[in-house]
Amino acid sequence: MTHELLRRRSVLGAVAGGGALATLAACSQESGEPAAAQPSAADGTTTTLRVALGWIKNVEWAGLWRADDAGYYAEEGLSIEWLQGGPNAPTVMASVAADSADLGIAAGQQSLLQSIPQGNDFVVVGSIFQDAPGSLLSLASRPVRSAADLKGQKVLGQEGTQPTIDALFRLAGMEPDYEFVTAAYDPGPLVEGQGVAYTCYLTNQPIILEQSYGLAESDYVVTPYSAMGIPQYASLIFGQRAFLDGNxxxxxxxxxxxxRGWADNEEDPEVAAKLAVEKYGVDLGLDLEQQVQENELQIPLTESDLTRSAGMFRMDPALMAGEMYDALRAAQVTDLPDADSIIDMTLLDEVYANGTTL
Incomplete structure (x- = not known):
């Protein structure tokens, strides 16, 4: 197996969209009211913070589970109400805009960006993952590592991913030239030879190839979109500007x-996997082995040159406005907000005021 990045989320049932192309809007409401304070046995007051997650309560949120279980939020005087996302839940943008959540963590960057010009005054204060795990999956016998390898070929994928494939061609200076074949979230059609590549999350379908189809790591190739010129942040933490100013x-x-929780997660990925299976996602029927594997593989996604020097969750507005926006425009995404106006790293400056080791 070849993959410069990693695999991502375990898909249980249908998942909305894929990668770079779901247009999601929300009606904005101004909210500068303080987060709710409640009595606490520790110091008299505990602030309840409602956080909407962009996906189900699986190991994708490993660092949050570690922080919650270890009492780090409680030490800060916080009680977190985790609002589960997923195919049957409102989008995090809708939840934050409607004041149903104080903060949101958007799994995908593009849907968040597209909601802002539609009347939402959202500000991003950090990104858990420094690159999104969307990628192309192919067999080692016919590897796909560039748009040129897709020319005139069949590409298997979920509806909504076609503009991303188109963008790969345009960024390579080529007109899109491929046949798109709709496929579900199981990579079986790739194994059967129905196409040369399959759109996937790096933390899901490669594991399925191994567990369900008996392939070895050397039997398949994973090429992240970022390796082909489409980098994106993922799991972006955001809120309404008025709420952030007031709280x-x-x-x-x-x-x-x-x-602190994500730093702990790097030390022992199995701990958060168990928390997902046995506590936070206990009703989801998660598989512990798969959750451990997913967590091990997603940890490098939290790292970049910037985070290694300036701390986790950091974002670079110039990178977003440059290479990331160029890729989105190649996918014919328009009306993108000014990156400098929607990214605020000054809160993380306060977090790391005494250094990046907390």
Missing amino acids: RDTVVKFLRASV
Whole structure:
């Protein structure tokens, strides 16, 4: 197996969209009201923070589970209400815009970006994953590592991923030239030879190839979109500007505790996997072995040159406005917000005021 990045989420049932192309809007409401304070046995007050997750309560949120279980949020005087996402839940953008959640963690960057010009005054304060795990999966006998390898070929994928494939061609200076074949979230059609590539999440379908089809790592190739010129942030933490302005200290505390949890997760990926299976996602029927494997493989996604020097969750507005926006425009995404105006790293500056080791 070849993959420069990693695999991502375990899909249980239908998943909305894929990668770069779901247009999601939400009606905005102004909310500068403080997060709810409740009595606490520890110091008299505990602030309840409602956090909407962009997916189900699986190991994708490993660092958050570690922080919550270890009491890091409680140490900051916070009680977190985790609002589960998934195919039957409102989008995180809709939840935050409607004041059903104080903060949201958007699994995909593009849907969040597209919701902002539609009347939502959202500000991003950090990104858990430094690159999204969307990728192309192919067999080692016919590897796909560039758009040129797709020319005139059949590409298997979920509806909504076609513009991403088109963008791969355009970024390579080519007109799109391929046949798109709709496929479900099982890569079986790839094994059967129905296409040369399959759109996937790096944390899901490669594991299925091994567990369900008996392929070895050397039997398949995973090429991340980022390796072909389409980088994106993922699991972006955001809120309404008015809420962030009115509750800055609370959000800083949330970020600080969350960073500690993700740092712990790097030390032992099995702990968070067990928490997902046995506690936070206990009703989801998650498989422990798969969750451990997913967590091991997603950890490098939290790292970049920027985070290694300046701390986890950091974002670079210039990278978003440059290479990331170029890729989105190649996918014919328009009306993108000004990156400098929607990214605020000053809260993380407070988190790391005394250094990047918390």
